[in-house]
Amino acid sequence: MHYDLIIVGSGSVGSSAGYYASRSGLKVLMLDEHTPPHSSGSHHGATRLVRCAYGEGTRYIPLLIRARELWKELNELTKTNIYEKCGVLNTGLGDSSFIDNARRSAEIYGLEIENMTAEDIKKRWNGIQVPGDYVGVFEPDAGFLRSELAVNAYVKLSKEAGAHQIFDCKVSSVTPTENEVVVETEKGIFKGRKALVSAGTWVKDLLPNLPISPVRKVLTWYASDPCYKNIPGFLVNLEQDFFYGFPADENGFKIAKHSGGQNISSRDELTPFGSREGDRTETLNFITNFLPNTGGILEGKTCSYDMSPDEDFIIDTLPGSENVMLVTGLSGHGFKFTSVLGEIAAFFAGDKKPGFDIRPFALNRFNHM
Structure with a gap:
């Protein structure tokens, strides 16, 4: 044929x-x-x-x-x-290009968003902690x-x-x-x-x-407090790193780091979660500071990015x-x-x-x- x-x-x-x-x-x-x-x-x-x-x-x-x-x-x-x-919360420093782009996107294309202060975020979702100089862009129609x-x-x-x-x-x-x-x-x-x-x-x-570079990435599921069942999806733009996560479900609370990862050149290097030093601690500092009610690790997986x-x-x-x-x-x-x-x-x-x-x-x- x-x-x-x-x-x-x-x-x-x-x-x-x-x-x-x-x-x-x-x-x-x-x-x-x-x-x-x-x-x-x-x-x-x-x-x-x-x-x-x-x-x-x-x-x-x-x-x-x-x-x-x-x-x-x-x-x-x-x-x-x-x-x-479920809604998605973008948060970071108010002068970051990430937050500015999110706001401009909404303005140019008429998207519904809610601009939030750090205090607004803490009041709305008491399990999320952000620094006082952070702001949020919440998109209720996202998920x-x-x-x-x-x-x-x-x-x-x-x-x-x-x-x-x-x-x-x-x-x-x-x-x-x-x-x-x-x-x-x-x-x-x-x-x-x-x-x-x-x-x-x-x-x-x-x-x-x-011009493609394969990168090994880690996904981690944590035990969570009931408060995380009601949060939105979220992206946190730190000055050097970028984290994201999802509302908790019966399979735990999935959190991952978008930035970083390990450059790989073969399928054999896409090794399972826990096989590399740092897999289990990659998101530890982040959850300690931003999601303090998070429990221990339930599961981890690896995937790959095709980076341009x-x-x-x-x-x-x-x-x-x-x-x-x-x-x-x-x-x-x-x-x-x-x-x-x-x-x-x-x-x-x-x-x-x-x-x-x-x-x-x-x-x-x-x-x-």
């Missing part, structure tokens, strides 16, 4: 692309080295924050607004709460995503919409020609009019010249080939976008324009770095 779109990497972005492209009537082949959802990439660990008042910059906001619409639609399609609204459930749902919906799926299948090459793309795998050679490469952390196995040099996404076609799209370099803040990134890939496969300005995410920006 000759496909309209071959997807190489059917996890976060690829599963979404598989659904939206199949739904539009295209012939789609979804490939993955594992069976998604799985724990060999960036989408496991149960939850991811989703917000639109975005401290990372206003260039992301149109994508976020559309992504949230699609997450709500996915809730309706699956009759589940893959997207859970979190159940990431593995989302990937599972997109895989299921893709199949129901007609996508052909071959999982547990390693891809060895993606070769564009003038009129098609040839994808070689351990289970055969496949040809399509276009391809999406959304292979996550290990994309350089296929495209070694991409500037920590912004890469959404572009492969240099010299207009029939291969790249979505990579999501740099640890990409899952909330995967619904809309999949839709953009489906537009690409159907020879349609995405309706968004994706020029800030062009690959050639690194030619000047």
Whole structure:
């Protein structure tokens, strides 16, 4: 069979692309080295924050607004709460660019936010402690995503919409020609009019010249006081570090450090939680100072980031080939976008324009770095 779109990497972005492209009537082949959802990439660990008042910059906001619409639609399609609204609190020094960007995002795009002082935060959520010179930007319509459930749902919906799926299948090459793309795998050679490469952390196995650096990250679940069941999702921008977390549930209180991590170059280096010195203490000082009612560690996991040099996404076609799209370099803040990134890939496969300005995410920006 000759496909309209071959997807190489059917996890976060690829599963979404598989659904939206199949739904539009295209012939789609979804490939993955594992069976998604799985724990060999960036989408496991149960939850991811989703917000639109975005401290990372206003260039992301149109994508976020559309992504949230699609997450709500996915809730309706699956009759589940893959997207859970609980509000998200951004907090840090009042003159930080992160807080300024969140406020500007809301102002420019008419997002509902509440500006808060440190005292406001302590009164609203008595389990959260912040320094007196910190401020907050609370977005009540934000929340979190159940990431593995989302990937599972997109895989299921893709199949129901007609996508052909071959999982547990390693891809060895993606070769564009003038009129098609040839994808070689351990289970055969496949040809399509276009391809999406959304292979996550290990994309350089296929495209070694991409400016992507894999980073090992730690996720930690703590026992918690009942007060943490009612808090919002949160992001805390310290002067040097960046932490985030979620409301507590029956599986504990998930907290992680977004900054830092260990640079890795092979899958063998993505070792389990506790295998490296510092895994169990990475968030200890943070919870002692900001979340003092937190208990002991219940569980830990590791995942990986596919980091770009500037920590912004890469959404572009492969240099010299207009029939291969790249979505990579999501740099640890990409899952909330995967619904809309999949839709953009489906537009690409159907020879349609995405309706968004994706020029800030062009690959050639690194030619000047």
